[in-house]
Amino acid sequence: MPGRNDDPLALIPTIADDSDVPDLDGPDEDDEEEEVVVKPRAHKLAQATKGKSMDFDEQFQFVLDDPDDKRMLKGKDSNDNDQLKTRGQLSTIDEKIAEVRNRRKKKTKSESVVEEKPANDDLEDESYEMEIEQDSAADKMKVKEAKKKKSGKNKQKDEFFEESPPFNPDQVFSDMKISRPLLKALSAMGLHSPTPIQAATVPIALLGRDLCACAVTGSGKTIAFSLPILERLLYKPHQTAPCTRVLVLAPTRELCVQIHQVFRQLTQFAHNITCCLSTGGLDLKSQEAALRLQPDIVIATPGRLIDHIHNSPTFTLQNIEILVLDEADRMLDEYYFEQMKEVINNCSRTRQTMLFSATMTDQIKDLIQVSLNRPIRLFIDDNQSVAPYLRQEFIRVREHREGDREAIVTALLTRNFHDRVIVFAQTKRQCHRMHVMLGLLGLKVGELHGDLSQTQRLDTLRRFKNEEIDILLATDLAARGLDIENVKTVINFILPNTLKHYIHRVGRTARAGKTGRSISLVGENERQLLKDILKTCKVPAKMRIIPQEIVQMFRNKLEELEPDIEEILKMEYGEKMINSCETQINKAEQQLKQGKTAGTTPAREWFQSRKERKNEQDKLRLGSYNGKKKKLSKEEREKIEKTKANPKTADDRVKFEMQKVAQFRSRQEKDTTKRSRDTSSFETDMTNDKPQRKSKSVPPTKKSKR
Numbered sequence: 001m002p003g004r005n006d007d008p009l010a011l012i013p014t015i016a017d018d019s020d021v022p023d024l025d026g027p028d029e030d031d032e033e034e035e036v037v038v039k040p041r042a043h044k045l046a047q048a049t050k051g052k053s054m055d056f057d058e059q060f061q062f063v064l065d066d067p068d069d070k071r072m073l074k075g076k077d078s079n080d081n082d083q084l085k086t087r088g089q090l091s092t093i094d095e096k097i098a099e100v101r102n103r104r105k106k107k108t109k110s111e112s113v114v115e116e117k118p119a120n121d122d123l124e125d126e127s128y129e130m131e132i133e134q135d136s137a138a139d140k141m142k143v144k145e146a147k148k149k150k151s152g153k154n155k156q157k158d159e160f161f162e163e164s165p166p167f168n169p170d171q172v173f174s175d176m177k178i179s180r181p182l183l184k185a186l187s188a189m190g191l192h193s194p195t196p197i198q199a200a201t202v203p204i205a206l207l208g209r210d211l212c213a214c215a216v217t218g219s220g221k222t223i224a225f226s227l228p229i230l231e232r233l234l235y236k237p238h239q240t241a242p243c244t245r246v247l248v249l250a251p252t253r254e255l256c257v258q259i260h261q262v263f264r265q266l267t268q269f270a271h272n273i274t275c276c277l278s279t280g281g282l283d284l285k286s287q288e289a290a291l292r293l294q295p296d297i298v299i300a301t302p303g304r305l306i307d308h309i310h311n312s313p314t315f316t317l318q319n320i321e322i323l324v325l326d327e328a329d330r331m332l333d334e335y336y337f338e339q340m341k342e343v344i345n346n347c348s349r350t351r352q353t354m355l356f357s358a359t360m361t362d363q364i365k366d367l368i369q370v371s372l373n374r375p376i377r378l379f380i381d382d383n384q385s386v387a388p389y390l391r392q393e394f395i396r397v398r399e400h401r402e403g404d405r406e407a408i409v410t411a412l413l414t415r416n417f418h419d420r421v422i423v424f425a426q427t428k429r430q431c432h433r434m435h436v437m438l439g440l441l442g443l444k445v446g447e448l449h450g451d452l453s454q455t456q457r458l459d460t461l462r463r464f465k466n467e468e469i470d471i472l473l474a475t476d477l478a479a480r481g482l483d484i485e486n487v488k489t490v491i492n493f494i495l496p497n498t499l500k501h502y503i504h505r506v507g508r509t510a511r512a513g514k515t516g517r518s519i520s521l522v523g524e525n526e527r528q529l530l531k532d533i534l535k536t537c538k539v540p541a542k543m544r545i546i547p548q549e550i551v552q553m554f555r556n557k558l559e560e561l562e563p564d565i566e567e568i569l570k571m572e573y574g575e576k577m578i579n580s581c582e583t584q585i586n587k588a589e590q591q592l593k594q595g596k597t598a599g600t601t602p603a604r605e606w607f608q609s610r611k612e613r614k615n616e617q618d619k620l621r622l623g624s625y626n627g628k629k630k631k632l633s634k635e636e637r638e639k640i641e642k643t644k645a646n647p648k649t650a651d652d653r654v655k656f657e658m659q660k661v662a663q664f665r666s667r668q669e670k671d672t673t674k675r676s677r678d679t680s681s682f683e684t685d686m687t688n689d690k691p692q693r694k695s696k697s698v699p700p701t702k703k704s705k706r
């Protein structure tokens, strides 16, 4: 059968673009007043079961080194490193850091011949690495009482949903109606009993019912939807010609790759089921070829999928029997709103739809009402829960000490938490800066955000998974869905935009019944969000206090590094400029060449006009830029020039991060009002669409558009 799931075409080489994973920019604010939620019984339970899991087989892990991923990483170039270098032509950022460190080492050595080392400087060493006494000035911990949640506050009677029937939490997979090849695969993956969300979902999904499922991060939602999908495909193979019957949508390419891996693992003994990955950053042509083989399952990011709907002649969603939105609240938020409308409008109306997330919001309910048919509500946990074995810690940042944040994070990483750490920052810029800064201190770090090529993104992820790097610096791009084994600690440089963002970020640890820790830095402006977080804590949260002298020591150290950080960033900027000129020249050459053959390649279509797309992107972009160049006053121009000339201080950098949070919030507020209008227009679309979707004889939407 063509296009089976071990077909190399199921994964395709990457190209260096990054278009459809919008990077979230902007965090939340506010802190608490040094109180933390305590729920004694829940706490005792957590203590008693600490490190143990009743729901999970701790031996199980996803395949991390899929050969197809390697192939994808290699892309068009044969060598990963070569391809990484093509972006930074002269050297990678790590090579630059190493170069500056070596230079500094040599310099310090030669100076030490003539100069005595300062007697009291116990942080100084020849190459910046900090020698930290673990216990000389240990951090203090304060535990705080939790505020009791007002009962019923968040409970809304929901007439739209049907409640789920009870499920048996003690069953094993072989008790469920699952075929042999899948049971064999589960067993090969080391999985024997379903997690609660799996036990609840599988029987209902097998009945073909629409559902909306919510369970904490790391609770096994991927298998909860993939298992019944595969069972249905095995039970009812396609009757006539092959066609794409299942569509799984997820917000990031990395998450799609991960979901694809799970499907591949589960189908290892079911060779007649085919599965294809279709995300931005992968080569379009090979993807088109793979889709032409009509794989049973397509796992996609929305942008690339829409491109195929409009431009790949044989690809259609008219035969979709099952649609899954993973991270559904994200897929239906303002970022993907227009795209989701387009996707859903193209799908067969008779499909089964399943929504999954660890956080479900009221906004999503509006959309559920127009896209689901008598859905069953499967809420294993409420939509504001964090993983059960997560220890949440907070560090207070005093009002005039915002500039301490980098020093605090450095102190944590060098004194206490050395490996398997993810540090979340609000902006790509801050991630990159911390990469340079921590790299200069000799720490093994990598960065993951939307400014990198797809090759670089997947490569960083691979290196972190393989423990080649200890610390992953990421934006919210990595906040959702990523399942990286044994992440021990998540650090929030700044609190994210909303409670929901927080829940996903800290959900990168304490997964699959394991323990983990989150540490969040909280300033005065973030008090409100901290209060909200604390209200949801089921076990006591902790305040960590790092002695101010330690923070100051690290701050001094980082200030010493400043010239080197600046030098590296300048080197990089220069290289980027050269690269950008080269790209422009290549583009011009290409256009000249194409001029001769103009008209032979039809322009790709998109559901929005260029102008509409640009307007939408500008609207979604945080910050003052709105697509039009604003005329600046003389003072404004001078201010910008001044900031450009003088490197920003640690306080300025934090202010910038905070500004992004504020921008996100104000946009969200505006959107809430606008959203009700949009939702009703979506509703109209869907209603108008109904007769067309039901009628099998109507040609696919894309044809009518052409």
Ligand SMILES: Nc1ncnc2c1ncn2[C@@H]1O[C@H](COP(=O)(O)OP(=O)(O)OP(=O)(O)O)[C@@H](O)[C@H]1O
Pocket: 055, 056, 057, 058, 060, 061, 062, 191, 192, 193, 194, 195, 198, 215, 216, 217, 218, 219, 220, 221, 222, 223, 357, 358, 480, 481, 482, 483, 507, 511, 512
């Ligand atoms: N039945 C099971 N028994 C043991 N471990 C399981 C089982 N099902 C899934 N897991 C493990 O749980 C981990 C988390 O699964 P998954 O990524 O699907 O979580 P999730 O609920 O989708 O999380 P998130 O909300 O962050 O996306 C995986 O590493 C997988 O190994």
